[in-house]
Amino acid sequence: MADIGEQGEGGRALTPQRQAVLQVVSESAEHLTAAEIFEAARRVLPSISYATVYNSLKYLKEAGLVNEVSFGNGASRYDRETGRHDHALCSRCGRLVDFELEETPQLMRAAARRSRFKPESISLTLVGICPDCRT
Amino acid sequence: MADIGEQGEGGRALTPQRQAVLQVVSESAEHLTAAEIFEAARRVLPSISYATVYNSLKYLKEAGLVNEVSFGNGASRYDRETGRHDHALCSRCGRLVDFELEETPQLMRAAARRSRFKPESISLTLVGICPDCRT
């Protein structure tokens, strides 16, 4: 996994299309949708297709270079922040903010104990009103 | 909110259609999709339409009688369990299990402090391997 840069066993790793998608996600501080990424990527590489954006995102996600975030409504969003982190979602304006909670390792262990699952990851989203919306 | 049973100000509250949807969700221990609810509800009320299932679910959700759960993939699922609780999702078979974590109130406060959001709710999902899939 993650032999980005080397061309591994047969696969072409970081193709121009995948590079374009990665560049778009990496250069944005926002959490972009696939549609937004497609729009931006075609400015870099006009021939790129929608399917390739999805394929590239999937590839980059597996390589650990981008992160997918989604909550019930609408489309998935993609994020350059690949380390473990938590999200806060504003119920008024929809803004999505990253933050870090130190207690997540213990939390994951507690959740695994209660649910009897072998833990792999944990996701935590706070829904509330963001500082801006409180005026 | 929640003037179920009384017909409040103009609205018709618990119509037969809404009752059928509520019944379907209440009688299942599973987390059903809208499609599954539609199938089951039309056995009770053959004339019910897809749109009404969605409208009813929205209504019942606002009234606090059912709960919506969703994670990236596929369709939202609806749950009779309306109290706050957490979820564990099996990454192998897709099974979704409810569980309860006592530390969530403190967790919500900690997340609010870190993110500077006014907290409304918090959702926590453990992804891992369920007991059955570990064979």
Next chain:
DNA sequence: GCAGAATTTAGAATTATTCTAATTACAGTT
């Protein structure tokens, strides 16, 4: 019984995502 409001219905429309089949681009040979 009638007016007005809310609800339901059926199907069209929209949105997000995946699939398909044909084409193109490599990488590793010779």
Next chain:
DNA sequence: AACTGTAATTAGAATAATTCTAAATTCTGC
């Protein structure tokens, strides 16, 4: 430097989930 097999890309169709629309229906309150 042509050849072969694999992987990736493209365009557009297909699918899935959900929302919207317009007309018909059902209530509630007078």
